[in-house]
Amino acid sequence: xxxxxxxxxxxxxxxxxxxxxxxxxxxxxxxxxxxxxxxxxxxxxxxxxxxxxxxxxxxxxxxxxxxxxxxxxxxxxxxxxxxxxxxxxxxxxxxxxxxxxxxxxxxxxxxxxxxxxxxxxxxxxxxxxxxxxxxxxxxxxxxxxxxxxxxxxxxxxxxxxxxxxxxxxxxxxxxxxxxxxxxxxxxxxxxxxxxxxxxxxxxxxxxxxxxxxxxxxxxxxxxxxxxxxxxxxxxxxxxxxxxxxxxxxxxxxxxxxxxxxxx
Numbered sequence: 001x002x003x004x005x006x007x008x009x010x011x012x013x014x015x016x017x018x019x020x021x022x023x024x025x026x027x028x029x030x031x032x033x034x035x036x037x038x039x040x041x042x043x044x045x046x047x048x049x050x051x052x053x054x055x056x057x058x059x060x061x062x063x064x065x066x067x068x069x070x071x072x073x074x075x076x077x078x079x080x081x082x083x084x085x086x087x088x089x090x091x092x093x094x095x096x097x098x099x100x101x102x103x104x105x106x107x108x109x110x111x112x113x114x115x116x117x118x119x120x121x122x123x124x125x126x127x128x129x130x131x132x133x134x135x136x137x138x139x140x141x142x143x144x145x146x147x148x149x150x151x152x153x154x155x156x157x158x159x160x161x162x163x164x165x166x167x168x169x170x171x172x173x174x175x176x177x178x179x180x181x182x183x184x185x186x187x188x189x190x191x192x193x194x195x196x197x198x199x200x201x202x203x204x205x206x207x208x209x210x211x212x213x214x215x216x217x218x219x220x221x222x223x224x225x226x227x228x229x230x231x232x233x234x235x236x237x238x239x240x241x242x243x244x245x246x247x248x249x250x251x252x253x254x255x256x257x258x259x260x261x262x263x
Contacts, residue, residue: 001184002026004065006050006089007072008043009033011144012104015177016069017043023181030061030072050085051077058092067100067184068093078119086123090130100188101132102180107140107169107194111237114229124191133188139176140169140196140240143253150210154218160207164222165234168206171197172253175246194243199250200236206250213254 003020007013008029020027021042028044035045046061050072062068070089074081086103093101105124109117127134146168153160179195201209207220232238 001066002028002064003184004028004030004061004068006030006048006061006068006070010071010073011142012139012173012176013069013071015173016071016180019174019177019181028061028065050074050082050089051080053085053088055092058088059096062092062096062098065096065098067102068098069102069104069180069184071104073120075116078116082116082119083122083126087126090127090132094130094132099133100135100184101127102135102137102183103127104176104180105136105138106238107138107196107240107243108232108237109138111235112229112232114232128190135183135189135192137176137180137183137192138194138240138243140171140194140238140243142173142176143170143197143248143250144173144257146170146206146250147210147254147257150207151214153220154216156218158218160216160218160220161223162203162207162220163225163230163233164204165224166203166230167200167233167236167239168203168250169196169200169239170206170250170253171195171246172248175248179244194240196240196243196245197250198245198247200239200241201250209251210254213251213258 003025005013005016005027008017009031017027030046030048032049034047039045048057048061105120109121124136153162176195183192
């Protein structure tokens with residue numbers, strides 16, 4: 001199978017590419033950046049910016065492709081990249097009769113008014129209405145992303161400022177990539193079961209584990225955030241109690257991805 005992986009240089013995209021090559025599939029990557037010299041020869045590369053895709057770049061990206069894993073995203077420009085860019089990708093994929101397009105979305109996009117989530121939900125609906133043979137996989141928060149956000153909060157002077165009452169269910173991107181490869185083998189199935197980490201956690205519990213592994217001494221100070229978005233996160237809209245689950249726990253991922261930096 002020849003795969004196109006949009007966002008193939010991101011955390012999830014890299015794991016999808018690695019898993020696809022290991023399974024014997026051909027792979028083409030799209031990225032906003034030109035091809036770096038160090039990229040191995042078995043990874044085809046097309047420079048494509050979905051916030052302003054050109055017809056030429058879309059044709060080059062999709063030529064000879066059997067299936068697309070659409071993992072590209074831009075939270076800062078989601079209206080242009082995630083919504084409009086995806087629509088152009090879907091139109092181009094329809095013209096060349098791609099046999100399967102799998103879109104990677106986020107658990108809870110239908111339960112939270114966050115603008116980025118609304119744009120993901122719009123893209124899900126656009127894909128469902130496109131006529132393309134497709135699958136949609138909603139994944140929970142990635143381990144690396146929760147780690148990154150906590151690291152950013154620890155940069156505040158003296159304390160960590162964190163939202164109170166939030167929940168997380170972090171998942172390993174390698175396990176999400178493996179689920180994507182299985183879905184491609186199964187063929188188009190529409191909306192798939194959510195995929196999440198093995199354990200739902202309060203953010204407070206996740207922070208104390210993170211502090212222990214990362215050797216962070218700062219004290220977390222909870223902040224009550226107003227609004228519907230914060231209320232949705234407090235209600236656990238980003239959890240997947242009935243979804244499929246990976247096996248790599250938060251504390252084990254942290255230990256296996258230890259950093260020397262302390263805050």
